[in-house]
Amino acid sequence: MNPDVRQKLMGVSTATLCTALFKRGLRNQFLQNVHPLNASLPNMVGPAFTLRYIPAREDLNTIKVFEDRNHPQRVAIETCPEGAVLVMDSRKDARAASAGSILMTRLMKRGAAGVVTDGGFRDSPEIAELGMPAYHSRPSAPTNLTLHQALDINVPIGCGDVAVFPGDVMVGDREGVVVIPAHLAQEIANEAVEMTAFEDFVTEQVKGGRSILGLYPATDPDTRERFAAWRARNGR
Structure with missing residues (x-):
């Protein structure tokens, strides 16, 4: 994304951004019940790269699916662009994890700007220590396979009751995460x-x-x- 936009958004709050968006008629851009794992980190800023989960169907979502190199969750981790924010639609269901520390470590090493889910993370204490901004609803130990089935990559999703389109600019601070439509970012x-x-x-x-x-x-x-x-x- 535009380096000037990124630099400016690194120094402003989500509260201020919400007011600027409201002036343009956008009232519902702040993700609900999504919180930072580590509130001491700098702002998270980057374009959205999305992953959509649906309710798991037991005959299609066994532990064996992770052996498939084309599994959407694994593909999302390995293709999320450098500087982007991985945003996951977990249907606001934190009873099973959206991901864990190993995948988040890989995402960090690939240069992602951060990660957001409206569900929960397993290994959340370890993710909090990675140094990459991460936002979720609450900790959740069970694997995502128990309730979530990864389906679509980089499509429009809902996260925390907000529409997120690929390329929208995600900004996170110590309060939470706001979504800025790409064409309004500058x-x-x-x-x-x-x-x-x-x-x-x-x-x-x-x-x-x-x-x-x-x-x-x-x-x-x-x-x-x-x-x-x-x-x-x-x-x-």
Whole structure:
């Protein structure tokens, strides 16, 4: 993806991005009940590469299927592009794992920007220590084969009650994950940087005792002047 967009999105919050998306009429872009395994990591930013699970059918989803080199889960791990985010539609069902630490280690070594599922991960403590951003609903020890059958790769999916299309820009922070339609990524990134600068200014003013009235939003005539002076002083 565009390096300028990636760099800008690395420094903004999902909350700010949600507001920028809402201004454009997009209300449902934040994944529900999807949380970071390691909240100390930097933002996750990358285009979506998707994997879709369906309910497992017992006669087709035995332990033997993993011996097939064309198994969709294995293929997704081995073909997810460098810098992309693997996004898994696990039907919001964390009773069985979407993947475990060995596959996630392979994904990390191949250069993925991160991984997201609306289900759960097994070996979640090990995945949390990998250094690759990973988001899930909750830990889940059983293998995915018990309930999930991997089916489609890089197709439109639902994850955490949000539509995710291949190439959409996924951004994760310490709160969760937001989906930015690919065609809006540049303008959303640009606006989010501006919003972040203003909100940092506002936070400093509020900590100094100033009322939010007339400050946030900036309806007082001198607020914009104060903000411009603050930006000049802080190189923002």
